[in-house]
Amino acid sequence: MITFTKVSKKYADLSPALQEVTIKIPTGDFVSIVGQSGAGKSTMLKLLSAEEKPTQGNIVIDGWDITKIKNWQVPYLRRQIGVVFQDFKLLPKRTAFENIAFAMEVGGAQPKEIRTSVSQILKLVNLTDKAHTYPNEMSGGERQRVSIARALAYKPQILLADEPTGNLDALNSWDIVQLLMKINRLGTTVLLATHNDDIVNALKKRVITLNQGKIISDQQAGTYKL
């Protein structure tokens, strides 16, 4: 369960990115967070991965108040939360396999465990045949799937996807959304920040709409309303 209680975030010299946001996201939920640029979608995800700290309020993940997190605890939090970005953030000089293995190495996984897990994850994202391909030899959709695979390396409870389809065409975007839904069906809570209305409307999942840092709508099986 993820709980936001009156969470506000204000960046220096700017209007508030989030204002008194209060929400509850049960474990295993699939939530789309929509809103125009600057509405506070990315800020919400950054607060969850402890990239930013809220100015006010509390964020609790499965009983862990991450607003009081110590610096040395951040890596442990991040191993429980997978993050996917619009620009993939893959290492260009490493193959798909190595990019995923890299994430596991960082966490101290043994080589044997890495070999087994990476192969399984590549199978999950349907990229077994691209295991030894470099990112620049892949399509945008494939790169994003590698990025998702890397986010799954620790078998996280939560997956944060920040505009994962932003750089993809419609076909690849839909592939990625299908993959996110598959991951969600396996029990992972998925938070998808997007402004792709077609995807949000087709998903028929919970939709939280933000405007100027405030929640203006929170609907189960909702639609894109901006």
Place this chain on the structure above:
Amino acid sequence: MIGISFFRVIRNAFRNFRRNVWLSIATTLIMTLTLCIILFLYTVNVLGREFLRNVEQKVDIAVTFKDTTQLSEINTIQKDIAARSDVQNTRIVTSDEALAEYRKRHADNPYIEEALKELNSNPLPNSMYIVAKDPQFYENITSSLRSNQYEEYIEKINFQDTKIIIEKMIRIMNIIKTAAIIATGIFGLLVILIMFNTIRLAIYSFREEIDIMRLVGASRWYIQGPFLMESVLVALISVSIATTILYVSLNTMAKNVNLFVFTGQNTNFDIYQYAVSHWIQIIGLQLVAAISLAVLSSYVAIRRYLR
């Protein structure tokens, strides 16, 4: 898990070293040069100390007694002086013993023997040699010998000449030490600056990976460790090179150095053998200096660019 992480940190440190290989080599060279200066300072110190020790062993106060001073009086003075806590030993050389020694020394010179025969009497006075426990005590012993108590017995006290030699030697050594310390300071500063830039560039060239490491939950040690270990690696390579240079050059030059420094002195001191038997001290000194410089500079760079 800790073992495998440590192995990966070390592996990444080697990779960092390779990625900026020329800069790493430059840093290693400057650090090696700094260590060589420290080792030079160490060698000069050892040689100087040994030289002084030898000279000091030869130093004594030579007291020449007046012709009117009786041997019994000389014995009393000897007892007084030997009882002092700052005196190591005393030795009386009678005029007869001195003459015998003089004759022995010049046995192959017939003119000296002729001259002595012509004199008809022994021209050499009774004398006493005093060795202090430490060279710094000579001043006090000399002044007490010059006191009124002994004035009527003593003709001459000879100490000044040797004192000048010792003081001169100490002055020269201090100049060499100061110059070497200044050079060590300058090169040490250079090491810090170059090492700082090496680590800064390494951090820059790995910024993409560092971002991703953070993203996927790398610990601070996993991210910062390789840069710290890279500097330790540079330090270890420098210590190895400087140690090799020291031992090879000492082995080659030891004979000449020993001849140059200890000619005329009764010593078996060999600087190479000394270095061999003090290898722990030599390597330890370098490790402390090199690792301190390396860790200090990389720590500052990490604190500044990897927060």
